Amino acid sequence: MTNTSKNIVALAGGVGGAKLAYGLAQIVPPEKLTIIVNTGDDFEHLGLHISPDLDTVMYTLAGAANPVTGWGVKDESWNMMAALARYGGPTWFQLGDRDLATHLLRSNWLREGYPYNWVTQELCRRLGVRSAVLPMSEQPVRTIVQAEEEELAFQEYFVEKQCKPAVKSIRFAGAEEAQPSKEVINAIRMADTIVFCPSNPLVSIDPILALPNLRRIIAAAQVPKIGVSPIVKGEALKGPAAKMMTELGMEVSAVGVAKHLKDVLTGFVIDHLDEAHQEAITNMGLRTLVTATIMKNDEARVRLAQEVLEFAGVRNK
Numbered sequence: 001m002t003n004t005s006k007n008i009v010a011l012a013g014g015v016g017g018a019k020l021a022y023g024l025a026q027i028v029p030p031e032k033l034t035i036i037v038n039t040g041d042d043f044e045h046l047g048l049h050i051s052p053d054l055d056t057v058m059y060t061l062a063g064a065a066n067p068v069t070g071w072g073v074k075d076e077s078w079n080m081m082a083a084l085a086r087y088g089g090p091t092w093f094q095l096g097d098r099d100l101a102t103h104l105l106r107s108n109w110l111r112e113g114y115p116y117n118w119v120t121q122e123l124c125r126r127l128g129v130r131s132a133v134l135p136m137s138e139q140p141v142r143t144i145v146q147a148e149e150e151e152l153a154f155q156e157y158f159v160e161k162q163c164k165p166a167v168k169s170i171r172f173a174g175a176e177e178a179q180p181s182k183e184v185i186n187a188i189r190m191a192d193t194i195v196f197c198p199s200n201p202l203v204s205i206d207p208i209l210a211l212p213n214l215r216r217i218i219a220a221a222q223v224p225k226i227g228v229s230p231i232v233k234g235e236a237l238k239g240p241a242a243k244m245m246t247e248l249g250m251e252v253s254a255v256g257v258a259k260h261l262k263d264v265l266t267g268f269v270i271d272h273l274d275e276a277h278q279e280a281i282t283n284m285g286l287r288t289l290v291t292a293t294i295m296k297n298d299e300a301r302v303r304l305a306q307e308v309l310e311f312a313g314v315r316n317k
C-alpha cells in the first residue's frame, strides 16, 4: 500500500478499466480511492436492473470476476439459463446463477426506493470491496447506438448483435436531464489526481463526460489528469473500440484517443508498441509516459497503477 495521502479518482467502464482499477485498489488506501463507473450500459432485462460495468468493477475488485470473460462471476454455474432456455425464454444475455443474486438484490433494493449509490456501496461492502465504487449518476442514462438501419440499445448492439452492425453515431439518452451524483461531484472536487482507465472512450468514458457540467468541471480541475490508452498498435485491448472508431471516421490509434479526450487530460500513457506516437501526443500539449500497458496478470495491473501514479507525481518510486 502506498503511503500517499492523496485522493485518487478513476473513471472506468467495464473489463479494461476494471483491470487498472484493481491495480490502483492494491496500492491506494481504500478511503483515498474512488472509482466512478459508466452506467450507460445498464438495462432492464427480465424485470431486473442489470449494471454490467459496475458489476465488472465490483467483481474485479472483490477478486470474484470470471477470469476468462472479464465480466460475470468466477466458478459460475448456469442452471437458471438452462431452465430459461427450456421455457424458450431469452438466452442472448447470459446470467449466471451467482451473478443473478446481485441483479435480484440490486433490483429489489432499487424498487424499494434505495438510492443507486447506496445500493452499489452496499453490494460492494458485502463483497469486501473497500474502495468507493460510484455509479456516475442516480438517474438513468442509456447508451444508444445508431446503426445502419436501426437504433440499438447498447446491450442489443454489444451482446445480441455482437457489435456487427456498423455504427453511424452514438447518443446517451437521458444524459442531459441526469445529474452526476453528489458523491461523484464531491470526489472530483476533492481529487488530487484523476485517472482515465483504459476503457472504450466512445461508450465507457463519453457517457460519464456527457453528464451536465462534468466535462467542464474535470477540464477545469487543476490536478494531474492522466489517461491510459485502450488502443495499442491500432487495436483495442478489449471490445469494439477500434471498430467503432473506424466507423465513426476517427484515427484508430493512441493519438486518436488522446485527441478525443485532450481537453480533460494533462498526461497520456501509451504502450511501448506505440512509441512512434509519442511526439504527436506531446505536440497536443500532453505529457506522455511510454510503458507496458497490456495487463496480462495481477502483477501487471499493479505495476501499471504504480507507474501511472508516479507519472502523476502522487507516488514516489
Ligand code: FO1
Pocket: 013, 014, 015, 041, 050, 051, 052, 053, 055, 056, 071, 072, 092, 093, 094, 095, 099, 155, 158, 159
Ligand atoms: N457480455 C457478453 O458478451 N455476453 C453476455 O451474455 C453478457 C452477459 C453479462 C451479464 C452480466 C454482466 O454484468 C455483464 C455481461 N456481459 C455480457 C458483459 C457486458 O454486457 C459488457 O461487457 C459491457 O456492457 C461492456 O462494457
